[in-house]
Amino acid sequence: MTNQHSHPIALKDATVTDPFWAAEQELVRTAVIPYQWNALNDNVPGAAPSYCMHNFRAAAAQNAEHREQGKAFVPPQYTFRGFEALPDDPANPDPDKFYGFVFQDTDFSKWIEAVGYSLTHHPDAELEATADAAIDIVCAAQLENGYLDTYYILNGMDRHFTNLKDHHELYCFGHLAEGAVAYYEATGKRKLLDAACRFADYIDSRFGTEEGKLHGYPGHEIAEMALVKLAAATGETRYADLAEYFVRQRGRKPLYFELEDRRRAEEDGRNYEAREQHYAYYQADKPVTEQTEALGHAVRAAYFYSGVADVARITDDPKLLESCERLWRNIVDKKLYITGGIGATHMGEAFSFDYDLPNDTAYSESCAAIALAFFARRMLEIRPKSEYADVMESALYNTTLAGMALDGKSFFYVNPLEVVPEACHRDERKYHVKPVRQKWFGCACCPPNIARIVENVQQYAYTVADDASTLYVHLYMGGVVSAKLGGSDVSLEARAGMPWNGAGTITVTLPPSDAGKAPGPFTLALRLPAWAGGESAADSIHATGEKDSLITRTIRDGYLYLTGTWRDGDVIDFDFPMPVRMIATNPLVREDAGKVAFVRGPLAYCAEGTDNGDNLHLLHADVETIAADPDVVKVNEITFHAQAAAQDERGLGEVEPVGLPMVTLTVPAWRESSQGADGKPLYALWRPAQRQPTEVTLIPYFAWANRGETEMTVFLRG
Amino acid sequence: MTNQHSHPIALKDATVTDPFWAAEQELVRTAVIPYQWNALNDNVPGAAPSYCMHNFRAAAAQNAEHREQGKAFVPPQYTFRGFEALPDDPANPDPDKFYGFVFQDTDFSKWIEAVGYSLTHHPDAELEATADAAIDIVCAAQLENGYLDTYYILNGMDRHFTNLKDHHELYCFGHLAEGAVAYYEATGKRKLLDAACRFADYIDSRFGTEEGKLHGYPGHEIAEMALVKLAAATGETRYADLAEYFVRQRGRKPLYFELEDRRRAEEDGRNYEAREQHYAYYQADKPVTEQTEALGHAVRAAYFYSGVADVARITDDPKLLESCERLWRNIVDKKLYITGGIGATHMGEAFSFDYDLPNDTAYSESCAAIALAFFARRMLEIRPKSEYADVMESALYNTTLAGMALDGKSFFYVNPLEVVPEACHRDERKYHVKPVRQKWFGCACCPPNIARIVENVQQYAYTVADDASTLYVHLYMGGVVSAKLGGSDVSLEARAGMPWNGAGTITVTLPPSDAGKAPGPFTLALRLPAWAGGESAADSIHATGEKDSLITRTIRDGYLYLTGTWRDGDVIDFDFPMPVRMIATNPLVREDAGKVAFVRGPLAYCAEGTDNGDNLHLLHADVETIAADPDVVKVNEITFHAQAAAQDERGLGEVEPVGLPMVTLTVPAWRESSQGADGKPLYALWRPAQRQPTEVTLIPYFAWANRGETEMTVFLRG
Structure with missing residues (x-):
């Protein structure tokens, strides 16, 4: 038996000529990357400003001032201005101040990563010049010691590395390193890579088990994966060692985040309130080797497991490998949506408990599906097993792509499996569920994450x-x-x-x-x-x-x-063979009891009101007929016409006309009559439902919400 | 045709000898009222202190000081200390400060109301002496001008009546008046009644359409009903006129609450942010005559509609009457749980949109069911129509009683129709849903509300x-x-x-x-x-x-x-006849699609895990068999043994042994096999369910959660 470990192909060594994925990559290259650059520079009318490049410019200016003034320079003293800081007067942001989320720097890093991938197969001198200029600004923001997170540079370095749990410095580093590696590999230009290495060196000098070093680790993981990439790109094994340190240190007693929390509470004169399970949100309540259940913020978790897998592969440590397999099993057997999404609850954008997979209040963040694909590919690198690829493929084709409109111009963070627009508008429990994609968010995690994974999808x-x-x-x-x-x-x-045949x-x-x-x-x-x-x-x-x-x-x-x-x-x-499969969920999943979903190839399908009318809950798939002869489900090769029928004044739901080849399904079904039900008594003696024979048209889940606001459901009643 | 208007019987003219209700009244008299007095006085170990009598004592002391010092007295200047103010050191509350919620005074008012009802048929010299002493303290807190709300008396009268929307002064008045009338009618003692009248007179002098008066109205309604009661008890029609003013003024443009909000924002130097629909939470976005849908906080809404009904009856204004009927129809046809509960969402403890009646995340507050009974009886007073009584009976027998444990010692605020304990513990979306009753709450609305309605249930x-x-x-x-x-x-x-036959x-x-x-x-x-x-x-x-x-x-x-x-x-x-009825919900209610509930007489029934095992979602009522012959459902007269099998360290779920006559149902059913499902693949090809014939035991909904923590569902799959 050969050594099972494998590694991805360099991006330059793999092209995409596939009509499906080439079109997605073209969308990202031509629509998302330019849009994203405008967003970074606060040039998108109607969208929340990012302040990302603003912050780098402000930090660069401060650096210049520092150099000019030398010892006379008075650095800013830290004051907490909120997890998201916005200018008092949005029209006139203070040029010297930090704005946006604490992790706002990553907007640039994700963009440069997508740019790197894009340039690999689509040289574009103008884009590269824009990128180089942006890199100059970013690098000018870096401190002498290598530190490069504008949040603390501008707000006050006196408190840097004191709130690892929530302030994302190591997360910013991780994205910077991933972006830098991508840009370096595409262009051969080392400037950003060197900056990332200097930041890595500084972190390496400050973190570790040695006395005098900080025994901490990232509050939002990604640095683990990023350091392994940086090590591979530079040959510097210290970076892989630092990744291993982060993986092994996480969750060790005494809990570093608890120490941090206590210290900050003391400094602020508050009582420290121990909260059971609080640290599980960060996967930091116990060492990964003792974790049995995927818990907490789903993106953090899957980024972490990806890093653990990287370190497990490098070290061949059976305990780490078992941990990866154990957490993978828990996700795949008990916490995975049929759309390849993870994170069942919006409370903490987190995993819920085993078998809790609500359709209508699902979180299933686009970034979490992407993170799951990261984890899956790393598991494949350790040991090729088709289950990993099955899940990765589902995450890519379904939830990742559903995150972006077919015209590449609007995005979902949350990817529900059932939507009733009225509930989104009127039920505050579903405020997180949007019936139409939105242009861009102040917290721009998902759109650029979709961009970067699409642009190097061949590496999967x-x-x-x-x-x-x-x-x-x-x-x-x-x-x-x-x-x-x-x-x-x-x-x-x-x-x-x-995915059509x-x-x-x-x-x-x-x-x-x-x-x-x-x-x-x-x-x-x-x-x-x-x-x-x-x-x-x-x-x-x-x-x-x-x-x-x-x-x-x-x-x-x-x-x-x-x-x-x-x-x-x-x-x-x-x-x-690519048969239509009628799927039932494990009976322990309450939310899918009595329901079926249809899948074909890697694609999950869904019913939209546009094709099937309102009240999708009254539709029943004719399960027995279909089970007896699956061929009664018709497979239709069509051109899917996307264009928002309705859009609101804020431009939500706007989709430019797009015609795409697609395969839809027609499912024998019946509809429970609801004729005249509106206003009839709420409760009445049970009578058998009046069955109106009908057919249900199903479209690929990734294509939902491209024709205006309408009901949607992945699961149909049986 | 006779004049249709009617009025309740005076409490002294109606006794309860009914074994069912007499037992409930005895529970309230012997368990709840004494417990409540201890709670008012912060004497319940393990329960959150009320600070209610503390506040009255503090206000009385301040009054005394004022009298002693005369013009030298420096009144407190208002500072907002939070909607709930708690002492820095819980062991040593400042004797001069206000603590608790802004409406904490009502703890006393609801208690004295229940005491009044109880004394009517159960003279108790000791209890009456305790009540008189409490009244002395409360009256000593009243200001010269009649104002009596310790929140502003202690925090600073300079800002009283400046935040009617959220600060509950008129709500406190309303409860005080209701308590005062009850105590006066029971004992003939006028001291508290006179205090309520003086407060009413002061309010009357400050509110109205006349120039120079405040054009406001209560943020949390109840004063409308209370003023009508006060008018009836005293013969003073001014109080009824004031109620009418509150009803008619509410929601008139310009919106008073919006003016208040703008003014406070200006004073605080904030921007006023107009929020669409914000005032609908308070039923104050438009006049009641233009309201077509029951909206907002369910208790507020039903208290308001009750007041509107009172005024409609007194004035015989057809527009007000139509408004009552319109809002009643909307509730009963589109927003009412089969358990007589209202308020489908915990977001704002509010009505959700039409036909949105989730079982597992239901709010269905005990107080809201009680408020619905208030509204129903007032509709009966206008025009006796059995539908009003049907709904009132359901609200009383089901959700109101479910709010209290069978031993009278613990309480639900939230009355879900489906509970999975793991979800309550692990799913933050259901943090409001408790699987076992709790001892008492800092916000003591429901337990005393249950007490007061049970003690005068014969008036319904x-x-x-x-x-x-x-x-x-x-x-x-x-x-x-x-x-x-x-x-x-x-x-x-x-x-x-x-309710048994x-x-x-x-x-x-x-x-x-x-x-x-x-x-x-x-x-x-x-x-x-x-x-x-x-x-x-x-x-x-x-x-x-x-x-x-x-x-x-x-x-x-x-x-x-x-x-x-x-x-x-x-x-x-x-x-x-009291047949078992198998009920289906209107097909527009998504959450009950394909499900049935069982009712008999006024009682809704439910299945508990205690009788039926876990995974109640896998149970199916054998609907066709039952529809063909309803007598296959067995009706069992049993003695129900309540006692918590398990209780946690905080005493939650504690129920003392109680044996009660009860009627349970045995329903032919089948169970979907879930043998070995744990750990099996999450998704698999659909196969017909393996049906295991079984029976489901149903108990009255009001008796659930009296035998320890277990699953519960009102609706069974069909």
């Missing part, structure tokens, strides 16, 4: 074994991927019809220089998707070389390993 | 037509009621088996002095309960005099009018 499609023996195909996505395999520079051209080919190209030479044997390992039947899907895969007995097949952990001698022009063709 | 059973022609029997309750009817002092002795008698006694004289004809009007079949229930009623053609019968608006010459010893016997 493939990994290469560390020993260069095997290339893993996790997602079927059209494009060309190059890798050193069996000693040769192998290139694979994939064509696929995903399961057919495609992978063509092997060997370099001309190798022609004539017999390349060393290598393995192409193809995931057998659960939606195609799991291991039985292997029957749908054929490689040219198999006929000539040059290639042999083995199935392991949901992957088909095709091993042997590959020739230039060899083709793997696959044609995965 | 009967009204007498204003022209003394008719006595209306709205509720069937054992007891003796006396009234002047047809010129005679008639006494009726009712016996009834409610629908049989009973009403025996007419005429005074011995009238013997031989032919008394004038009069009418006894008996409600025909909807649960007994509505008008067809008239067939179950027979009066002795009918055989001799002395009595004739007419049915109108759900009442059987028995009219004619009554003789001493005449008997009305009734034997209402």
Whole structure:
């Protein structure tokens, strides 16, 4: 058995020619990235200003002042101005002050990361010049010692690193490092990478188990993943060691965050109030090796587990690996929406308890689905197992994409599985659930997160074994991927019809220089998707070389390993069945009792009022008919016309006309009559429902809310 | 047709001998009233202090100081210390300071009201002495000008009547007046009544449409009802006029609360932020004559509608009457729980939108059900219509009683229709839903409200037509009621088996002095309960005099009018059918789609985990079998043993052993198998449920949560 560890393909070595994903990437490149740059610079009319570049400029100016004044410079003394600080007069922000959320710097970092990914395959001198100029400003904000978070630089460095729990300094560092690595890998320019390294060095000098160092760790995780990336990009193993320190230190007694909280309470003259479970929100109530349940803020949690997986892979520590698997199991078996979303409650944007998966009050943040994809790919890097890829694929195709309108111009943070617009407007319990996407948020986490993952989605499609023996195909996505395999520079051209059909080919190209030479044997390992039947899907895969007995097949952990001698022009063709599947949820999930959802391939489907009328709760899928003959569900290849029928004065729900190829489903169903129900008695003797035969039109979940405000539900009553 | 208006019987003229209600009254008299007195005086270990009597004492001391010092007295200058002010050191509250909620005075007022009712039929010299001493303290707190709200007296009268919207001064007045009338009517002692009148006179001098007067009205309604009571008790019509002013002025443009808000914002140097719909929370966004939907805080709303009904009755203003009917219809047709509860959302303890009646996150405050009973009885006073009594009966028997444990020692504010204890503990969205009753609350609205309505529940059973022609029997309750009817002092002795069976008698006694004289004809009007079949229930009623053609019968608006010459010893016997009814909710109520509830007589039933095991969502009533033959539901007369199986360290869930006669139901059902479901895949292909035949035991809703922490649901899947 080969070493199971693998690593992603460098972005430059994988293109996306797939019509589906290429279109998404084009949307991000042409619509989101420019929009985002305007947002960073507070140039989007009607959207909340970011103040992100404002803050970097202010910090840069302060640095310049400091240099000019030397010892005469009087640094600002810290005063807490709120988790989000806004100018008294929005028209005239003070040029020297910090505004926005404590983590506002990350707006830039996520943008530069998406820009880096975009430039990799779409050189754009103008965009690169804009980016370089922005980097100059950001770097000018960095302190001599390497520290680079404008929140404390502008508000007062005397209190930096005193509220790790809530003030996101290490989170800002993490995003900066991820952005810097992306930009460096795209352009070869080191300026931002060097800045990130200097910040990392400063953090490394201040944190650790040694006496005199801070024994803390990030309040919002990401630095763990980022440091591992930085180590890989720079070859500096100290950064990986720091990531390991953060992972292992987290949750050790005495709890660092509790010490911080006590200290701050003392300084502020307040009583420290011990709150049970408070630190579980931060995954910091106990060491990860003792954590049995995915708890707390879902994005924090999945970022953390991703970092733990990175460290588990690097260290091969079985306890860390078991922890990852245990938390993964808990999520996948008890806390995962069928849309690939996580975080069932808006209270703390958090995981709820086991099997609590409400549809209408779901949080299911776009960022959390993205974080789950991060975690899944890292689990794949440790050990390729198709379940990881199944979940990753679902998170990408469903909740991640649902976060963005089909025109790329408005976004969801919250991705409910059931929406009644009246409830969103009138029920304050659902204030977090929006029936139409919004332009941009002051807290701009989700849109740029969608942008950055879409722009390098091909890095989720493939990994290469560390020993260069095997290339893993996790997602079927059209494009060309190059890798050193069996000693040769192998290139694979994939064509696929995903997510609409399961057919495609992978063509092997060997370099001309190798022609004539017999390349060393290598393995192409193809995931057998659960939606195609799991291991039985292997029957749908054929490689040219198999006929000539040059290639042999083995199935392991949901992957088909095709091993042997590959020739230039060899083709793997696959044609995965993509049946419509009518899914019931585990009976312990109360909210889905008696209901079914429809999935096809990686896509979850939903019913919208636009196609099916109001009162979707009165629709019943004709479950017995469908179970007897699943082919009664019609599969329709259509062009989906998106355009908001209605938009409010704030521009919410605005979607520019878009026509997209799509597959919809038509499900035999019946509707409970509600004729004349409005105003009839609220309670009456039960009578069998009057069944009106009908059909339900289902569209892919990612495409909901692109035609104006309307009801939506993923689950139908059975 | 006789004048339709009627009025309640004086409490002294109606006793309760009914085993069911007599037991509830005894519980309140022996358990709640003494407990409440201790609570008022901060003498309940483990419960949050009320500070109520503390505040009155402090205000009395300040008054004394004022008198001693004369002009040298420096009154406190107002500073806002919070909606609830607590001492820095709970062990040593400052004897001169106000503590508790802004409306803390009402703790006393509700207690004295319950005491008054209790003393009416249970003279108790010790209790009366305690009450008199408390009244002395309260009256000593009253200012020279009649003002009596310790919040402003102690915090600074310079700002009194400047925040009517939120600071409850007129609410405190209203409760004081209601308590004062009750105590006066019970004891004949005028001291507290006079104090209430002086406060009313002061308010009357300050409020009105005249120039120079405040054009405001209560932020939390009750003064409207209370002033009408005060007018009736004193004969002072000015008080009724003031009530009318409050009713008519409310919601007139410019909105008084908005003016207040703007003024306070200006004074505090803040921007006034107009919030659409904000004033609907207070039913003050438009005049009641323009209100079409029951909106806002449910207790406020139903108290207001009760006051509107009082004024509509007094003024016979058709527009006000229509408003009452319109709002009643909206509640009953679209916003009423099957348990007689109202207020579907905890956000603002408020009505949600039409047909939004969630079971698990219901608010359904005990006080709101009581307020609905207030409203219903006032509608009956305007025009006897059995629907009003049906709803009133449901509110009393179900949610009102559910608010109190069977031992009278712990209470619910929130009365959900579905509880999963884990969700209460772990899902912050349900933090307001408690799986077991709590001892007492700092905000002591519900327990004393339950106490006061239980202690005069017979006043909900009967009204007498204003022209003394008719006595209306709205509720069937054992007891003796006396009234002047047809010129005679008639006494009726009712016996009834409610809520367990629908049989009973009403025996007419005429005074011995009238013997031989032919008394004038009069009418006894008996409600025909909807649960007994509505008008067809008239067939179950027979009066002795009918055989001799002395009595004739007419049915109108759900009442059987028995009219004619009554003789001493005449008997009305009734034997209402009380079938188990399997109820479905209007199809527009999403939360009850596909579900049924069981009711019998006035009682709603529920299933508890104690009897039926966990995962109540997997139970299905065998609806078709039951619909075909309702008698398959077994009706069991049992002794219900209440006692908390488990209690936590804070004493929550504690219920002393109680054995009570009760009727339970056994419903044919089936259970979806969930064998081995824990840990199985979250999503799988739909398969028909494995049906395990079973029976579901249902207990009356009011008796839930008396046997420790367990699941509960009113609605079962069908």
